[in-house]
Amino acid sequence: MLSERRLQVLRAIVQDYVGTEEPVGSKALTERHNLGVSPATVRNDMAALEDEGFIAQPHTSAGRIPTDKGYRLFVDKLAGVKPMTPPERRAIQNFLDGAVDLDDVVARTVRLLAQLTRQVAVVQYPSLTRSTVRHVELLSLAPARVMLVLITDTGRVEQRMVDCPAPFGEASLADLRARLNSRIAGRRFADVPGLVEDLPEAFGVEDRGTVSTVLSTLLETLVEENEERLMIGGTANLTRFGHDFPLTIRPVLEALEEQVVLLKLLGEAGDSGMTVRIGHENAYEGLNSTSVVSVGYGSGGEAVAKLGVVGPTRMDYPGTMGAVRAVARYVGQILAES
Amino acid sequence: MLSERRLQVLRAIVQDYVGTEEPVGSKALTERHNLGVSPATVRNDMAALEDEGFIAQPHTSAGRIPTDKGYRLFVDKLAGVKPMTPPERRAIQNFLDGAVDLDDVVARTVRLLAQLTRQVAVVQYPSLTRSTVRHVELLSLAPARVMLVLITDTGRVEQRMVDCPAPFGEASLADLRARLNSRIAGRRFADVPGLVEDLPEAFGVEDRGTVSTVLSTLLETLVEENEERLMIGGTANLTRFGHDFPLTIRPVLEALEEQVVLLKLLGEAGDSGMTVRIGHENAYEGLNSTSVVSVGYGSGGEAVAKLGVVGPTRMDYPGTMGAVRAVARYVGQILAES
């Protein structure tokens, strides 16, 4: 077990390294933090911390930098979440309040998060399967062509074209619309499949094919892989990544373009509470030199999606976590109001 | 006026520099292109081209690189548009054919364009004001709350919440919906304002306020600044920008995040035909070391939006222009079908 002072030394190393981006030596440490001991003692502590794998030297005769394991300990035991200041809170609220629709909410959130943390922000659209149906609309565009529009309680709208096997009259369409809405409006999307399976039976033989087609399109739009969308922003902050970033930045940009990767990343994070994934804790190789801070957000008590930031492992964890948490909270409020 | 051979020399310089990314000297030129003259002659030609401002030397005793003016001449007179090969065409079509909705079409187009050109791709969503109205839907969510959904012929869907000044009955809502659609369905968005201004008069006094509110919300969504959206992709290709890119990449990423800048950029490009903006021809400073190739696309003969790529001035112009043109053509087809 590490003594209290050694933990203090580790904390000081993390803080200094995050601030200066340079390996921190024993002398500088004693000067900047009054640990009450001499550099020599700190050196012994550092050697012990290195043995345990919390810090490392880039090369002999250089200072120490924290390892992923060191950051992990720092995040778990040595640092809290830094709350936003009241002015910051007001700024967040003002910025988000002007949004006109869901796209706008998500776009503003991304910008805000990127600015606050000076890192890359990722915001997932509210998940369909965890939302409830507000309304289903069917529009006849041609005798055998129907447009299906789905509206969720979180303001998300999805639409699909349906090519019907047979012409579908306005009366039948109105009937289907009414039946569909009375069955599924207000219900969770995840429950929809079970609620509509016997619907075709309520229609005449000539319309059953079309009704089935419409329903299967409806169910398709709920399939997991189609329903996940996200928005990213603040990629310009990647240029602050570090001096050697030409090699680092490439795989990160690639990962960010692969929405599948990002979605998986967010998906793996815990469902409630804030999750911090540090360096190699991220399964995706291109993100091995980054940390991901994410948290769920939602209009009620329950999370409907996640948001977070991606930054270098050398990041200000308390500040980043504070910003992410605060933004998630306000976005939840906005969604609840709309 | 430049002699034919000097133009050939310029063409060769551009081609070599684009290929190698290194200043090209007189000797290398004569070896790689059989110009039929000696290096000394080429040197004279180069000196002339430099006097005219088409090429420049990074420093004495280095080869020459094309200037923006040189690229301009190259694009205008010395090179054509390289058509896509049949396999490439098929790949484009296959890739785009799988799209399920407009978002998907745009997303796929961005990916495709980024892959084909190995540069940053930008695709604008079909403009509202240049589209026609397919349908307007009004949904009553609460007694004094209406959701307005706009659907365009290009498949774009916009929705807005409307808080009504007074409760609005289902009958009035249906009436408004029917009147609205009969007036504006099939019409261009730009014409909508004139077509609806007298609509409130058709309603009873108690509903007029609400009708006006709905209409003003409708008109708001058509306002230029709200209606422009775009999607970008392929930012990872920025890392291939050049050796000194830490300084170059930053402002480009920033410009890409500023959708306003990009929209302006696309907006300034000619309305029909392909536009190439080279280096300093771009008004935005951050993009002074990039070229933008853009073209309009649309479902019929007329462009409803633009798409293009952003890359280093040192880019393969014929190939890029070919890819941009081909993609725009296929996207237009896809939109026309849906």
Added chain:
DNA sequence: TCCTGGCACTCTGTCCATCCGAGTGCCAGC
């Protein structure tokens, strides 16, 4: 008039040797 070969010149990038400083590990003493 235009092209060509030759020649002197310039500049960059690289290699190497040197040196300085920061930082470490270890040890003896308190």
Added chain:
DNA sequence: GCTGGCACTCGGATGGACAGAGTGCCAGGA
């Protein structure tokens, strides 16, 4: 268990020498 001292290591900066690529210019030839 802490501290001061000391020898050691290594990276980064500095500066000179050198090779190579490329140029401009000039005189001679088609």
